[in-house]
Amino acid sequence: MVDEEKLQELKERIQSAKVTNKTQQKRKKESGAGFGFKISTEIIAALVVGVGIGLIVDKYLGTKPFGLIIFFIFGALAGFLNVYRVMRRIEKQ
Amino acid sequence: MAAKGEKHSPLEQFEIIPFTKTEIAGYDISFTNSSLSMIITVAVITLFLTLTVNTRSLVPTRMQLISELMYNFVAQLLSDTVGDNGKKYFPFVFSLFMFVLIGNMVGMIPYQFTFTSHIIVTFALASVVFIGVTILGFVNHGIKFFTFFYIPGVPFYMHPLLIPIEVISYLSRPISLSVRLFANMLAGHTLLKVFAGFVVAMPFFTGALPLVFIVALTGLEILIAFLQAYVFAILTCLYINDAYHLH
Numbered sequence: 001m002v003d004e005e006k007l008q009e010l011k012e013r014i015q016s017a018k019v020t021n022k023t024q025q026k027r028k029k030e031s032g033a034g035f036g037f038k039i040s041t042e043i044i045a046a047l048v049v050g051v052g053i054g055l056i057v058d059k060y061l062g063t064k065p066f067g068l069i070i071f072f073i074f075g076a077l078a079g080f081l082n083v084y085r086v087m088r089r090i091e092k093q
Numbered sequence: 094m095a096a097k098g099e100k101h102s103p104l105e106q107f108e109i110i111p112f113t114k115t116e117i118a119g120y121d122i123s124f125t126n127s128s129l130s131m132i133i134t135v136a137v138i139t140l141f142l143t144l145t146v147n148t149r150s151l152v153p154t155r156m157q158l159i160s161e162l163m164y165n166f167v168a169q170l171l172s173d174t175v176g177d178n179g180k181k182y183f184p185f186v187f188s189l190f191m192f193v194l195i196g197n198m199v200g201m202i203p204y205q206f207t208f209t210s211h212i213i214v215t216f217a218l219a220s221v222v223f224i225g226v227t228i229l230g231f232v233n234h235g236i237k238f239f240t241f242f243y244i245p246g247v248p249f250y251m252h253p254l255l256i257p258i259e260v261i262s263y264l265s266r267p268i269s270l271s272v273r274l275f276a277n278m279l280a281g282h283t284l285l286k287v288f289a290g291f292v293v294a295m296p297f298f299t300g301a302l303p304l305v306f307i308v309a310l311t312g313l314e315i316l317i318a319f320l321q322a323y324v325f326a327i328l329t330c331l332y333i334n335d336a337y338h339l340h
Contacts (some may be wrong), residue, residue, distance in 0.1 A: 034320065037277065045269035049261050071261075078261035082269070085262075089331075 042086055043079035050075015103286035107210055107279070127214070130206040134196045142191075163191070167326060174330040178337050185225075186333075189218065190326040197278065197318030201311070209321075210278040212271060219271035222329050230336040241339045270328055274321050281314045 054071030058064055111123035145156040153161060167187045171179035193209060200207025208214050230238040242259040243252070288310065291303040 034317075037273065038324075041269045041273045041276065042265075045265040045272060046261055048268055049265045053261065053264075071257075074257045075261055078258045078265060081258055081262050082265065 038086060039083055042082035043076075046079035046082050047072070047075045050078060103283050103290065106206070106282060106286060109211075126206045127208045127211065130199060130208045131196070133205075134192060134199050134208075137199065138191050138195050163187075170327060171330055174327065175334045175337065179330065179333065182330075182333055186326055186329055189222070189329060190322055193218070193274065193325050194319060194322035197322060198315070200278065200282070201315055201318060207278055207282055209274055210282055212275040215271035215275040216267065218325075219267040222270065222332060223267035226329075226332045226336045229333065230339075233337060234339065238339070241335070266332065270325065274325055277317055277321050281310075281317055285310055285314065 050071045050073075051068065054068035054075075057067035057071065061067065110126045111121075112126070112129070113124045115121075115123050141156075142160055145154075145160045148154065148157060150157065164187070167190050168183060171183055171186060175182070196209050197207070199205055200209065230241065234240075242256050242263070244255055244259070247255060285307060288303045288307050292300045292307070294300075295303065
């Protein structure tokens with residue numbers, strides 16, 4: 001009899017612990033600086049790749065300024081796309 | 094300000110000091126403080142995980158609980174993002190997560206080198222993920238993997254514009270992955286050292302103020318060390334998921 005009561009009590013405790021655990025997980029938030037870091041690295045990374053491709057294209061095709069200009073713009077757009085994807089991923093959570 | 098020969102730069106901590114001078118086929122493979130730090134990290138992980146799980150008791154001790162928590166954490170992460178396919182990649186993601194996490198934590202010990210604050214280390218880790226995921230995509234989908242860059246439901250004249258953007262976005266993954274970890278560790282450790290410099294430089298007892306700040310910053314740094322390892326692991330999971338489900 002005593003064991004039954006104890007088990008029941010334990011069950012309730014586990015249940016309440018699970019509930020608090022879930023609410024704690026939901027509350028997890030990021031700091032503003034961390035968020036800014038995330039966004040800025042996405043833009044910078046895409047720009048680095050875009051400029052890199054532009055320079056390589058210029059070097060091997062001899063289209064001196066135009067490859068850089070075009071791929072710089074592509075890189076910037078890809079950066080925006082990255083940011084958009086990050087934002088969508090955050091909103092899903 | 095410092096006397097000649099002395100160095101008090103906040104960036105001094107990131108200096109690579111070779112312990113041996115080894116060179117094979119023109120490549121410098123000297124054993125450095127960075128390598129030592131990595132070996133310590135791997136040793137700590139191996140010893141901790143094997144010793145704590147050694148007892149294999151059904152009711153875990155505190156230490157065993159920590160190991161099991163880490164295991165569950167990564168397993169949960171993989172099953173949440175990738176699903177059933179993800180089980181195969183558990184060893185890889187778990188090793189990566191533990192290496193970055195314990196590497197950051199070992200770096201938090203004073204006088205200890207932080208290898209994650211060097212971009213070449215994080216870029217190598219990110220490259221392994223990137224190349225592995227690309228190969229995985231080709232293995233799963235063959236030549237159809239290229240449709241990853243093709244967005245359905247867009248007017249046909251937009252594709253010449255969108256495909257290069259998609260390709261650049263894909264290629265930027267390893268860079269953003271590595272720069273995020275590297276920059277966070279570099280900035281945090283530099284900030285700590287700059288404030289440590291204020292403690293000495295400020296007159297009378299006002300130096301206690303930055304000291305209090307350092308204590309708070311150290312706590313924040315430990316949080317960031319964990320958070321960055323988590324971000325690295327979750328992004329790896331997301332990329333593996335992308336290799337399975339295009340779009």
